[in-house]
Amino acid sequence: MRALVYERPGEVRVADRPVPEAKPGEVLIKVAAAGLCGTDRHIADGSYHGTPGIVLGHELAGVVEAVGEGVAHVAVGTAVCVDPNLACHSCAQCRAGRPNLCVNAQAVGVTRDGGLAPYVAVPAELATPLPSGLSPVHAILGEPLxxxxxxxxxxxxxxxxxxxxxxxxxxxxxxxxxxxxxxxxxxxxxxxxxxxxxxxxxxxxxxxxxxxxxxxxxxxxxxxxxxxxxxxxxxxxxxxxxxxxxxxxxxxxxxxxxxxxxxxxxxxxxxxxxSYVGPKTLDRALALLKSGAVDARLLLGDRLTLEEACQWVLKQGPRRKAKAHVIFDDSFLD
Known part of the structure; x- marks a missing residue:
């Protein structure tokens, strides 16, 4: 599969990657769409730490393609939005109810492979089922919201x-x-x-x-x-x-x-x-999108190819309208 890969500060490219597998405790998601964010640009220029070699993309939604051993709360075929922030659940900040300040935090699209690719495997705890009727394309706004x-x-x-x-x-x-x-x-x-x-x-x-x-x-x-x-x-x-x-x-x-x-x-x-990220607020964000109180159609901007997304991340090419995004599954287009 073709994916948008962060190699090192100043170097981002479209590269071939194998389709990942769902390990124990993970789900494999067929990505419907992924959004582009200023944080991706900060990772690309080195002003925000990202792990070299990872696939970018922390704003994503799609459909569960496979589940790993031990996963029970989501089933194959479930449309989901991903909360990219993975806490350790054991440090002092996590125990105090502040998982967004976890000292051992990982993040999809930042420290581990993200959703700017047709498939991504993530810990199952990060996958939230979408409200009925909410398009996965609109749901890419769930994380920033x-x-x-x-x-x-x-x-x-x-x-x-x-x-x-x-x-x-x-x-x-x-x-x-x-x-x-x-x-x-x-x-x-x-x-x-x-x-x-x-x-x-x-x-x-x-x-x-x-x-x-x-x-x-x-x-x-x-x-x-x-x-x-x-x-x-x-x-x-x-x-x-x-x-x-x-x-x-x-x-x-x-x-x-x-x-x-x-x-x-x-x-x-x-x-x-x-304020830092969005702990335990994804369900409320998805409800706002479902109700129309936050209008996804007003926010979604240019649909880019992966090559255009690479230019966007590196601040090359024309100025894009927010929210620039990549569609991987045309069946979810309006």
Missing amino acids: SCVVHALDRVNLQLGTRAAVWGLGTAGIMMIQCLKAMGQETIVGISHHADHRELALRAGATRIMTQEEAMDGLEVDLAIEASGSKTAFEPAFNALAPGGKLLLYGVMNPWDTVTLKPETMFRKELQIVA
Whole structure:
């Protein structure tokens, strides 16, 4: 089979790989589709650790083709979405109920083979059956949406919260749709890109702004940094009203630094909250997709070949619309 393989920082290629087998405790999935994520780009350029030689792809869904010894909760023929994050279940963080912070964590598409290939074998505990009627192609959004759900859990939103989102890629648009579903009446979408701002309006934003416009008097109770750009941190922080919260969601580079004013935090009693992946939130994410509260059709962008996906990961070729993805099974196309 042909797969998108990360060899080392700066080197990603389409290569032939044998179809894997389901080992004890694993399931073999025939991949319907896989999404491309900024994390894949970070792995490719070396700013996020990935295991050399692995198949990329941590956003995937498909149908169980075979089950390994000892697997009972999913059967052959079951449509599933994969939670890529594999915890050890025994370290102090896992025992404290924080498997996303597991010190021995592995991840599909990061430390072990992922779903940018026609088949992938994963631990059965990571395979979640899809709600009836949810397309596996739409379900590739389950993993990134589970991260968004966890992030919004972390800030404990109240009705009437004035919110603004910096960065209107896939995550930012999901944030806006979730905020709308939660009944928030003030949702501001902020981006340099006009097409992203237009998409934010369609997703439920009540107002859109450029980053420059947002620096001129915007005041919100919740500022969400979803761009992963350090240039958004200070404007988001400065927009906080007294008692406000800044949610750090976007993945910045490890060497990025930002300026922080502790006296402002003290005087205005501000909070900074961070969020990492999506522990135990995949079922809720899939339910949001099934209900249409998060509209997959609004989010799914360019359908790429593996060769085009390779260019995307290496930041080559044309700028692609979020969410760029690869279809492996045409029978699930709308």
